[in-house]
Amino acid sequence: MLNGHIKAYSNLTAQEMVAIVIAQSKERVPQPLVFKNAVKDWPIVVAANHSDGAFCDYLKHFDAGVGVYAYQCEAKYKGRFFYTSSHTQKNFSQVKTHLKDIFCQLLNQRSENQPSLYMGSTTLGYCLPNLQQENNLPMLELAPLVSIWLGNQSEVAAHYDVPDNIACVVAGKRQFTLFEPQLIDCLYPGPIDFTPAGQVVSMVDFSKPDYVKHPKFKTALEGAKFVELAPGDAIYIPSMWWHHVKSTESINGLINYWWRQSEAYLGLPTDALLHAILSVGHLPSAQKQAYKAVFDHYVFSDNAHSHINQDALGSLGEIDEEMARKLRWQIIQKLNS
Numbered sequence: 001m002l003n004g005h006i007k008a009y010s011n012l013t014a015q016e017m018v019a020i021v022i023a024q025s026k027e028r029v030p031q032p033l034v035f036k037n038a039v040k041d042w043p044i045v046v047a048a049n050h051s052d053g054a055f056c057d058y059l060k061h062f063d064a065g066v067g068v069y070a071y072q073c074e075a076k077y078k079g080r081f082f083y084t085s086s087h088t089q090k091n092f093s094q095v096k097t098h099l100k101d102i103f104c105q106l107l108n109q110r111s112e113n114q115p116s117l118y119m120g121s122t123t124l125g126y127c128l129p130n131l132q133q134e135n136n137l138p139m140l141e142l143a144p145l146v147s148i149w150l151g152n153q154s155e156v157a158a159h160y161d162v163p164d165n166i167a168c169v170v171a172g173k174r175q176f177t178l179f180e181p182q183l184i185d186c187l188y189p190g191p192i193d194f195t196p197a198g199q200v201v202s203m204v205d206f207s208k209p210d211y212v213k214h215p216k217f218k219t220a221l222e223g224a225k226f227v228e229l230a231p232g233d234a235i236y237i238p239s240m241w242w243h244h245v246k247s248t249e250s251i252n253g254l255i256n257y258w259w260r261q262s263e264a265y266l267g268l269p270t271d272a273l274l275h276a277i278l279s280v281g282h283l284p285s286a287q288k289q290a291y292k293a294v295f296d297h298y299v300f301s302d303n304a305h306s307h308i309n310q311d312a313l314g315s316l317g318e319i320d321e322e323m324a325r326k327l328r329w330q331i332i333q334k335l336n337s
Helices: 014-025 043-050 052-060 099-108 181-187 217-222 269-279 285-300 321-336
Strands: 007-010 033-036 067-073 093-098 116-123 145-151 154-159 164-171 174-179 225-229 234-237 242-247 252-259
Touching: 014 033, 014 164, 014 234, 043 052, 043 164, 043 252, 052 099, 052 164, 067 099, 093 099, 099 116, 099 145, 116 154, 174 181, 174 234, 181 217, 181 242, 225 234
Parallel strands: 007 033
Antiparallel strands: 033 234, 067 093, 067 116, 116 145, 145 252, 154 242, 164 234, 164 252, 174 225, 174 242
């Protein structure tokens, strides 16, 4: 099932897929892409298509036996890992466990009324070393963070990530609903200080939206892109695109590749956001509008400084690691003054 004008490719090699994704990620306005059967020949996908037991047995072969963290929530929440009604507590608990116990629980609890189990974003090299040797994308110079996600039926609230992302479904089925970054206001972002799993999430219940409480969500849905992926399929999610993910089978698995297009020494944009909330967010309205123009000029405009001689640009020019350290030192000094 595919709609919302998301471009899809079929039966490309993994190398061809990565080349297309890298080119798309460098576009001025990158768009999500779907790749059907892109990793269908991975041994992990072949095992999953054979049976759930074969999938778990294949993973056991690489299990390092290390402790991992998983999330559990009661069956009454129908797999929606979210807040309680107060929005100050989570409706799930975190447990430290092992992969062998996760496999056992997934294989033995397969009724509709089972508790939901979800292991998210666990570094592949940490828990399943050597699995990448048989199941890998040729990511060239990108040096991505590679993670695995396992669980039964679950629903992850819409959120965005700073890195670009290629997500490969290796077991079960996943439904992705994507929204461009400009639709943030229509998705009703939740608390920034207390989040379910580190990222701000949409407060809208996608299974039963409350259009009285969240009327602008109708606008978000008009611009939404939806796709259901099966084992062997992959999706490219550009940086900052909101995505809601629903896993629909009794056993689901995904391997994803995250990478940033900026140098690590430049820091995280979310750090600047917190500082802006502190120093700009509570100014009088007129001053906020003035600073919006200032930020547009200094941060969000391209070629806004062409009237300044190159030698005089300083921090307005290209920032190398030395300049980044200097700026960070200046910021720390001002914060501590």
